[in-house]
Amino acid sequence: MTDRPFQGVDADDLASCVACGLCLPHCPTYRTTGSDSQSPRGRIALIAGVRDGALDLDGGITEAIDSCLQCMGCMPACPSGVRYDRIIAPVVEEMTTHRRGSRRRRSLVLSPLGRPRLLRLVTFIALLAARLGVLPKRFGAPPLSFGRAHARCAPASSGEKIIIFSGCVMDAWYGHVHRDTHAVVTAMGFSASFSEPALCCGALHSHGGLSARAKNLEERVTAELSGATLVVNSAGCGAHLRALFSKDPQRPTKVVDVMDFIDVNMDRLLAACPPAREGLRESVVVHDACHLRNLLGTHLAAHRVLGLHHRVLSVPDDGLCCGAGGAFALEHPVMAREIAERKYVAIDTVVDAGVKFISSGNPGCIGHLAANKPSTMSHVSVVHPVQLVARMIASKQGSEGAGVSDQRRF
Template sequence: MDLGIDPDQLGTCVQCGLCLSSCPTYRVTGDETFSPRGRIALMRQVQLHDAPLTTEVTEAFDTCIQCLGCEPACPSVVPYGHFIESTRNALTEHRGSRRRAIALWPLTKPRLLRLGSSLLAVAQRLRLVPARLGLPNRLPLRRRPHRSSGTDVYLFTGCVMDAWQREVHFATQRVLEAAGFGVTPTGDAAGCCGALHTHAGLAAHGERLTENIDAALDPAIPVIVNSAGCGAHLKQHSSHQIFDAQEFLAEHLDRLPDVTPLEVNVAVQDPCHLRHVQRAHLPTRTLLRKYVSAVTELDDDGLCCGAGGAYSVLQPDMSQQVRERKLASINRAQPEVVASANPGCSMHLSAAGVKTEHPMVLVDRALAANSSTT
């Protein structure tokens, strides 16, 4: 079966095993099949030797979280992310893509998504929604409208995050404005970025959604993204200037007001797509150190939390096993709050009882506390 991978690229993996300790599914199972090295070996067998797609083979591919922690660890610079993305796409075509496309279709319809989210919020208040689904504790029934304050930067609002965590967008916009930037929220003009489609093996759908965003926005205006997964996808596939929110503000730290930091001990949980794909996790610390009294590092070297976009829904058992390792690291650090710059990560950890906040919310809170005392 052709997985769409260049055979020469498949040969770049020398099977050294340095990726193993960075792979969350290998760490929890100890099974080579659930490691990058094992999965690449299976890709070679399927593509080069026409090995059958047994249940064991497809399970190995399906259980990859696509955290890409293996890529920075690889001395041969193997493009594992391209391998697994291409493999997922080939598998989806082989199995049929209709069910996945239908499941993700609401993400491309902002009004329908918001309506469905409001109905879900009603069900949540009636205690009809199981807590194990990992939804925010209190989904909003209504959302205040976005407003534009200028055209220095776009604030990418996306799909699910805008429906469920719009307050994070408002906080991000206030911080950008405090730094002197006029902000235009993208709103419905540029909705879903296509990241979840691409991860689900619907690459063509993902590309079309990214192309829609590029067509809707002025390429001369920087696009600020406060969701690590969306930001990583857009940096890889968009032709526009894409910046993570913390990354952008850390470069303009001198434009932000000096205030009394919040008296809180914050542990930073690095979303995988911020740390391993964007390689832009350090600015989160730069920014937070100016606005909170203590920033604590976790001792797990940025190991994945197990959220993985829709992974926690599709692979709940493996996702929860991976999360247990993250929870153990958080418990050892004993922070008052965990800062996570990705909605999927924050919801996944919150479902396990961890108090989480987006870094932009913490900075906004510090700025607001200062303004209320002056």
């Protein structure tokens, strides 16, 4: 037995990297720093060196690994099929386990998740701090959303029962997105309810290497929701739940992102609520959440669905991560902001085309992009794509005088 670090990483996974560097343009930390140690290739080489005993796990290597967003932007770009997710996950877990300070800090930050009352209390305090101007803007205060419009169409009948995953952050901070998700799914003729109680799936804990707490939360979710059809409106949760339930073939559970669900069932939406002849045709930039693009591979669904009623503008950024990365923006605020600025440089190339919305299917991305939006884009709203679908339906109903009860806040 050896007590060298990183023995939990598969040697074959490490050896599959041929150091070609084709992943580098897709890595946000490499693009921001220009440093090879902050690239997939560099990190893999460092992990392999430590694992083999050729390198000591010093502060530089620790920082190189800590600064990985785990966005997995490197995986689809890799012609050798390197499973970077299988390499980085055990390394982060081991490093978090053996560094008491880092473990405690992450545990503290994530402690409200999975504890709805505590999360609501923290949310209330954060909102108050934001209102008083004492919460740094980079933290992306949760949005206040009162007086939601309800998307209403004559629903077709369907026997399929859908459960919308409540989650923790989505439930406490993005109630308006939940309401719009429910409105759209029911407008499509499905019977839908929210998962109760509001469970945390453990995605952020797993991302931060807090495996024991993640396991605890995951067990509760699988016990409560196995066998259901789950519609999820948080990309990070969706990818985590998909991976989690795929381990339990005995009780098949379908996990689908809400925009993928709408895309697959588009005929239902159009049949129940056909688009207006002119449509909305406002311009929207779709920021592909990393989990949708790099892990689930369903990011184009939002482009297709929104494209029915909006002008979807292409941004020349190769699906670059926005810099949110779970708790990354809290632990690496400077780099997280620099990555977001890079994202906005790309968005700026199309802003003259009249961009009105930036949409993203992940709460972390919505908050981070909103918090770092340049003042020149104050007219642009950062929203979840399902909000635009609900708005499209509400607009259609309004145009027919079918009663949209109030105005949507964007």
